[in-house]
Amino acid sequence: MPEALIRVENVTKVYGSGAASAAALSGVCLQVERGSWLAIMGPSGHGKSTLLQIMGGLDRPTSGQVHLDDMELSNLGPAKLARTRARAIGFVFQFFNLLPHLTALENIELALWFGGKRSDEGRARAITLLDSVGLADKAHLPPGALSGGQQQRVAVARALANEPEILLMDEPTGNLDSTSEADLLKLLGSLHEHGRTIVMVTHNLAVAEHAQRVVHVKDGRIERDRFSGD
Numbered sequence: 285m286p287e288a289l290i291r292v293e294n295v296t297k298v299y300g301s302g303a304a305s306a307a308a309l310s311g312v313c314l315q316v317e318r319g320s321w322l323a324i325m326g327p328s329g330h331g332k333s334t335l336l337q338i339m340g341g342l343d344r345p346t347s348g349q350v351h352l353d354d355m356e357l358s359n360l361g362p363a364k365l366a367r368t369r370a371r372a373i374g375f376v377f378q379f380f381n382l383l384p385h386l387t388a389l390e391n392i393e394l395a396l397w398f399g400g401k402r403s404d405e406g407r408a409r410a411i412t413l414l415d416s417v418g419l420a421d422k423a424h425l426p427p428g429a430l431s432g433g434q435q436q437r438v439a440v441a442r443a444l445a446n447e448p449e450i451l452l453m454d455e456p457t458g459n460l461d462s463t464s465e466a467d468l469l470k471l472l473g474s475l476h477e478h479g480r481t482i483v484m485v486t487h488n489l490a491v492a493e494h495a496q497r498v499v500h501v502k503d504g505r506i507e508r509d510r511f512s513g514d
């Protein structure tokens with residue numbers, strides 16, 4: 285039995301209160317094995333981003349638990365949680381969340397700094413990372429001067445900054461042309477081969493097929509869970 289790296293146990297997330305409250309997730313259970321590559325699919329507004337954010341400790345469940353290795357995320361204090369996130373998890377947000385007043389390079393350097401890298405090492409590594417997503421020539425531009433696909437690639441480079449064991453990516457190819465999409469999938473394939481655990485949300489079936497397992501989320505529940513070859 286492969287070891288579960290992420291365990292989501294009976295997680296419910298309710299936004300709002302009283303009559304205005306709505307459940308984005310209802311009793312979700314999901315185990316992600318170490319070294320596996322999982323895709324999450326499902327209709328818009330049905331809880332995919334919410335699930336990913338809760339898995340990454342960016343948001344707390346209303347009830348239920350999330351375990352990362354032997355840690356239960358809600359038991360960690362804010363400093364320990366932030367440290368764990370910075371070192372163990374690379375997150376690509378659906379809407380990138382790059383800092384607008386920093387350049388592409390500085391956005392990545394900041395992530396490296398949070399991960400404990402010294403600034404001289406950080407600069408060289410940030411340049412290598414930008415180069416790996418084909419953007420070395422855009423290093424000194426702010427996100428506002430980059431196209432959507434370029435910003436998305438900076439967000440991917442930032443997620444890889446601290447060589448995290450876990451990559452949580454919310455529609456990482458959503459803004460890419462077919463060449464950049466193929467390049468990114470190749471990069472993810474190589475990270476997977478090197479033992480990284482990848483969870484990616486996607487609307488694109490062809491992208492999802494690169495994963496070993498596809499989970500369908502509907503109405504805040506897991507509707508289907510298929511391993512490739514099933």
Ligand SMILES: Nc1ncnc2c1ncn2[C@@H]1O[C@H](COP(=O)(O)OP(=O)(O)OP(=O)(O)O)[C@@H](O)[C@H]1O
Nearest residue numbers: 299300308326327328329330331332333334335378
């Ligand atoms: N901060 C929030 N406050 C209130 N409701 C929210 C919040 N975030 C998400 N929701 C609601 O939770 C539900 C699930 O949202 P979520 O962003 O997880 O969907 P999604 O599956 O990622 O959709 P998409 O494919 O469009 O990105 C939606 O109905 C959304 O309106």
Ligand SMILES: [Mg+2]
Nearest residue numbers: 332333334378
């Ligand atoms: Mg979403």
